Amino acid sequence: MTSLVLYPLAGVVALALGLAGLVTRPHLLTKVLAFNLMATGASLLLVGLGHDGTASSDPVPQAMVLTGIVVSVSATAVALAIIARLSRLDPDGVERSD
């Protein structure tokens, strides 16, 4: 039982916090933060589970998480572009997204 088990667990907690934030927080930017948090949490789980500190780390999850990070930043950019456009068309709508 190495202390490295804390990272995947932290990842899962981050996932939960992100999900809660995404669902409950009205401000759109906070929602974007929330889903980035979820993505990082899931990535921590993906890499963290495989690493028990003994043998060399497994490159496959690392490659996958690298792809995940790039995909997340692309998704964030699209969301933020839409939010910027929305804030111009409907200034008050940005917070009250039902």
Added chain:
Amino acid sequence: MSLAAWVFDGTLTLTLVVLGWGAVAARDPFTGIVRYITFGLMAALAWARLGAPDLALAEAAIGAGLTGALLLSTLGRMGLRQASRRAGEALGAAPRAPTPLPGMAQAWSGLVLGLSLAIAAVIGGVARTLHGRNGPGLGPLVDSLRETSGIDSPVAVVLLDLRGYDTLLETAVLFTAVLAVWCLGVIRFRRPPWPVDPVLASLARVVTALLVLVAAYLLQLGLHGPGGGFQAGAVLAAAGVLWTLADRRALRLGESRLARIGLTLGLGAFLVAAVIPMLAGRSFLTYAAGSAPAWAWVLETFIAVSVGLTLTALFMGGLSEIAEDEAEERAP
């Protein structure tokens, strides 16, 4: 494991969780973004601790750096009027249409948080049983295949050869992001002379040159150690962001033909690498025997350039046109 490791890991993971919650529960978005950037840096530290230097670099450059820059730029673009008005607001309740029962918002948030944590507990429980149970996973298999492939760095061999198809789709996702941002219309900025901050301008010139150097170093390092196309691209993007802030002329990136070709280099190079074997009768994305390192080098370079340009274009947030006059700047 020694006590010191437990203390370090414990504090790092605790910080991660606290910062994560702080980012989400922040009263106003600006505080949230700042906390998120710190969270990103802590996550980079976590990757390093988990023996994944490539991820640490990428998380720092892209996860914390660029995403933070994007968030702040959007917050700015949303106009200071809203940011300030929001600053003083109560948690979550929009001023104009307060929810009928203010308590409802809290109760609902509490319920969802509880549910999410319950789900997390289930996943965590199952994760604990899987932790480290199967040893290094596919690590040894990848090492054995490295010789046949010819690429040294384990992560690079997975990224560019074994699971090269994932990376191809990933460059397509990046390309989609640029198109999505550009199709959402035009972001207008006031015509220069933009009051150029002399310190920023000189800093930008020096740092940009440095960043390009670092990017080149990371690029060549990538083939046999941590680093590679994406990390180099991210550092290039940092240079691009800085250049955009320092010199408004950079905003005409969308119109120049060179930039457009640069944006498609990553996906284009991968498609060429995928199609040539098919024309030669081999299966999709099968490099000719022994040519993997050469292809890897070409792909890494093209990916670095296109990721750099793409992330910079994403930061600009749209096909930028210089607004003719003050009034039009606010026009949609």
Added chain:
Amino acid sequence: MSWADLLPPFILGSSLLPGLVIFFLPESRRTLRTALNLASACLKLVAVAVLMAVVATGGQPRWEWSLAPGFDLALQADALSLLFVTLSAGLWLVTTVYAIAYLEGAPQRSRFFGFFSLCVSATVGIALSADLLTFLVFYEILTITTYPLVVHRGTRRSLAAGGTYLVYTLSGGVLLFVGTAWLTALAGPVDFASGGATVDTLIHEHPGALRAIFALLVAGLAVKAAIVPVHGWLPVAMIAPAPVSALLHAVAVVKAGAFGILRVVYDVYGVQAATDLGVLTWLAGFATITILFGSLRALVQDDLKRRLAYSTVSQLSYITLGAALATPLALTGAVVHLVHQGLMKITLFFCAGNLSETLGVRRVSEMAGVGRRMPWTMRAFAVAALGMIGTPPIAGFVSKWYLGAGALSSGDGWALAVLVASGLLNAAYFLPILKTAWFEPARKAWPVSSGRLETSWMLLLPPLVTAALSLLVGVCAGVDASPLAWAGRIAREVFGP
């Protein structure tokens, strides 16, 4: 796969393909559309005649097409299907002539004749279907293709009527679908030629399921056969143009239901299995209620087409009653009534159409003295009306005679009483029409007809032809080629010589 096997699909295609072409004809191409219509009708009739010859010489043409794994369409021509196909093909030709004249100058005629051809193709498909699944396929297609004809005028009332029609027929369709699927799940593909063999194997293990399936199948068919309590759509659908009411709601659609009940009772379950399960008594009960209910409601209807509609509701259940009595004579009466009622009822609807089209007369109360203004139409109406009442030598008498004899032979005296009572009720709602039309003075001056005839010849000829046919079929019922002889052959096939 001899050429004869291609006859059933050819007959189906002879109205389907021209129909699809007509859909895309611009409105202005009137002559081409009329030519196509008439050509396809005649072609179908010729093909049916050839098929009849082939079957008469003992041929058993059968054609199959695999739609999906375990899902084949099969068309076959046996005696019962030939009878219904001949009826449909013949009356379609007559109705096409009538419709061309009736819809002169109306909008959307390409759409009308397109769906009209699809309807007949579906009816022919129902007639020629060799198994329960194929029957279900064409049964549902008939529902869908009839809707645009019912709502052809596009007025609010016709759309409301269309809505009611859909609610009834689609719900019936779902019941039939579940019943067929259930039976197929239990016994595999249900072929009509087996004469109930598939059900006999199951009767011991699943009696309850078989009763439920019979209920589902007959409930689904009852909607189109307009059996109480699911008959409501028929009077409402009378808002459709006359040719639609004539062919579809007097012959094609309603007969599909009755034909289906005959198939289910005799070819899916078989007489023995049906009587053992005790389902026929229920069927006879509902049929009796419908016969009396239909006739009673017809008495009070002032609108001519609604009165005829309720008369159809009543007369159709003669067939169901005949089927339920399960004796050779009753079956002969039922099958022959399928043809006779078609001929007589279509004549009545043609005449009703003529009256409303030429004189704008829609109510019985407005028909005073109309006999003098339109003598030939009313003569045809009189022949058909008397036939419906059962006066010899018109067709109606023959079928009622056999149904009555069938009732006596199986000891169900009450069925004979029902037939007699219904005959009296028929007289009660048909004779006043004849009286007002012929013997009362005209209350208002009818618009004088422009040409020599009382109305355009294409409107007058069809009722006269069908009235003559009703008379002819009644008079020479004994001839070998008559529907009665044909029905006798079917009954002998089912019950054995």
Added chain:
Amino acid sequence: MDGPVTASVGWLVAAPLAGSVATFLLRGRRGASEAVLLLTALAAALATNGLVARIMGSGPYTVEIGSWGAPAGIEWAVDDLSAAFLAVALPVWIAATIVAHGLLHSPRSPRDARVFRKEPGPTARTFWPLWLLLWGGVNALFLSADLFNLYVALELAGLAGVALVATAGVLPALQAALRYFFANVAGSISFLTGVALVYHRYQTLDLQLLRSAAESDASTTVALALLGAGLLLKAALFPMHAWLPRAHAAAPAPVSAILSALVVKAPVYLVLRLWLDVFHVALPPSVLTFVGALGAIGIVWGSARALRVERLKSLIAYSTVAQVGLLFTAFPIVHAAGSRDARWGLVFLAVGHAVAKASMFLAAGGLARAHGHDRLDQMTGFGAREPLCTYAFGLGGMSLLGVPGTIGFSGKWLLATSGLEVWAVPWVVAVSASALLTAAYVWRVLAIAIRSAPEPAGTRPLARRIAWSAFALAVLTVALGLGSGPFVEPLP
């Protein structure tokens, strides 16, 4: 195993992506971008033809990307399921592309084309690249046999879909795009978490290897739940459907056609693949009953909403929610019956919905362009003005209804018979009775079409190719219904 013929499958992904890059560099110039579109369609057609011929010849096969093979490399698996969806996706894509071209290049408003530039809406410069990226993403989804690769493909298709919804440019489209985005990204991350658990439990992500290694234990069940939750959110199963109706109604018509027909269908195909094929050992049957019940509620909910909305495209979007619910009520039947017929029944239902829904949306696009809006109460009598679009909508509706002769009926028939063999009565009743609910909203529109009414002001002639491609797809539902026998017979 991967001789030149199988190599052709790669074109299904490579051609659209290459086309996207080409149209981007051509900046949507007329003539050139049409040529690229034609080339892409041709390559996709050849690849699909090769794929179908190969699978009918020698049954399912796999293509090893980079010749590495599982578990290190990624594989494409082509079996009867993916071949059916890919074969039907081709005509849907071609018809939608023609309609998109028709709508994009004919002036939008009665005023001249100059105004066109100012009005919000897609411009050729960014529309075609995104369109082709979505095409590549959907093909990648149906082909891939690797869990993480499916995650990236889902993200690519989702992001391209969100962008295409946002191209409509008007405020409701942007709000709808954002809701679609958040639902999509939440689903993807849930899927990714599932992938993480599967990887660390079985040390591989290849579906073939997982099928043999799958066992029923806690971690597999949780992984399946996460994978399933992500996919059900993307498939918009009730109650996770709130994002779909607004997004599919606000998007330009050809985009809504592809979203409803294919992009929503891929997660359904993946749930079928993961739950009933690869991990059927580890799947507790109660889960399928729960999902089936949700589906049944979805049918009622979608149909009820479809009866009350005012806009035609919203009606069709809610119909998608209902039809997805219908597909999920069929899952328990396929699981219980386990027979080939049941599986083909579900495939026919899904494939039939794809073609029918696409023809209905394209017809709605044509009608919206002809009338300048798609508010149902102001379109009365459009049957006389646009007969082809009306027939397309009607025929598509008939296939959803399961009228015999269309592929919808074949699907319902096979599901009903195989369902009743294993006494799955409630699901068979749901599948059969759903026809009545579908009939309600299909005929609501057809009644409006048939009603004779004076022509409203401002209607414009419609490009013929738009109406004809919508009608061609509708006829395809009948062609599939009547002609799919010989194709399906030899397949396992």
